[in-house]
Amino acid sequence: MADLTRKITIYDVAKRANVTIATVSRVINGKDNVSAPTKEIVMQAIEDLNYYPSPIASGLSKRKSQEIGVLVPFFFGEFFLKLLDGIAKELHDFDLILYDATTPEQKKKLIAKVVGENKLDGLVVVSLPVRTDEEINLRKARFPIALIDTMHPSYSSVCFDNTYGAYKAVEYLTGLGHKRIAIISGAIEDPFHFTVASERLKGYKMGLSMANIPINDKYIQINDWSRIGANLITKKLMGMKEPPTAIFCVSDLQAVGALETAREMGFRVPEDLSILGYDNMDFSDYIGLSTMSQPLSIASQLGIELLKAEIDSGINKKEKIILQPALIERATVAPVASL
Incomplete structure (x- = not known):
């Protein structure tokens, strides 16, 4: 394993591959006079040691690369x-x-x-x-x-500003008299540590709090940002004893899923159920989806x-x-x- 406390040099690669420094240099610069087996050994050593030749060492000039x-x-x-x-x-x-x-x-x-x-x-x-x-x-x-x-x-x-955007979305819905407002959120935890979903969920809660509407955990639904996931969640939400009168989806794709399922279940949008998306993707204009637009x-x-x-x-x-x-x-x- 490479020693990460110091910079790996061409000498380390040569030692690891049991070849000369000149051989490593020829491999780096793409010269033909190196056998295929030797080249493979050197390339493996370079990968194992996480070695990257400097621009000067590999023959590149100091000018800007553009x-x-x-x-x-x-x-x-x-x-x-x-x-x-x-x-x-x-x-x-x-x-x-x-x-x-x-x-x-x-x-x-x-x-x-x-x-x-x-x-x-x-x-x-x-x-x-x-x-x-x-x-x-x-x-x-x-x-x-x-x-x-x-x-x-x-x-x-x-x-x-995802938090502000979600807050304004909920403020818009509460201003129209909605109190039973559900949210279909994206994954809060993911391998990349994206914060979009958590920020928009925070804005949703702020919007309800500012309107003095208690937060109902049953109306907070998490999925994988997918249309199919939103299909399933909307079916669950609209099957409740007290279903929401509005669903705020944190992406337009999820809003499409919510819209499909609501209509399949016989709910009129927007007469019986309001659906609000987020992102203003091109297709949202085509289907008449109300949404939050990002520049x-x-x-x-x-x-x-x-x-x-x-x-x-x-x-x-x-x-x-x-x-x-x-x-x-x-x-x-x-x-x-x-x-």
Whole structure:
């Protein structure tokens, strides 16, 4: 196992692989005069020791690479695709390198990789919370880092006020006379330690408290952010002796599931049941879904502006920008019906 208390060098790789330093150098630089078995042994040693050759040692120049890394948890879903599209538009004069951190373990490996290689002009971290051990590693980076849809005190960041957004959603519903308001939340605990679900649940509770409405734990339902999960939860909620008159879903996809099931059960939306989503995805307009909108393109623009400013100045100002969501009124929310 590599000794993490010191920097691994080419000498360590040569010793581990039982070859000369020159052989390791030839493998690193892609030379042909190394046998396949030897190359495999050297590459395994490099992986085992978590060794990344410096740009100078591997023949790269000191000039800027014109490459920006983007570290994301997913390459699918309209939310992430919109953020990535906005980032790409703002970085049209750079080459983008996308890093897909599909698991927490992969995220740590990718952070070690980009820090060790040190070839980027900057790194954008999207949505992924930066954990303490990862921040310690990122301190070694010799390039600027900016965060979008997540925050950390060590870096400039742009994020959304999820708590305020959920609070405004509930305030809207209570203003229409709703008192039995349920929430279909996403997973509170997950491997990446996302905080979106817990922040929106907090806002939901704040909204009820400000309206002097007691919190009914039976109306708080957690699922995996899926449409199918929302189907099942809505069936459970609307089968209660006192079903909710409104359901606040913390994503538009969950709201679609709630809408489907409610109508299948014979409830009219919004006459019998109001349903409010979150995110304002493109399909929400098509189906007339009332929702909370987040300024995704603005977040991408501001996040890249912060990164470029640090690239140009070399100064990490650790700026924090918090964007507020906006209510989009459509056809799935109405004043509470007479009970």
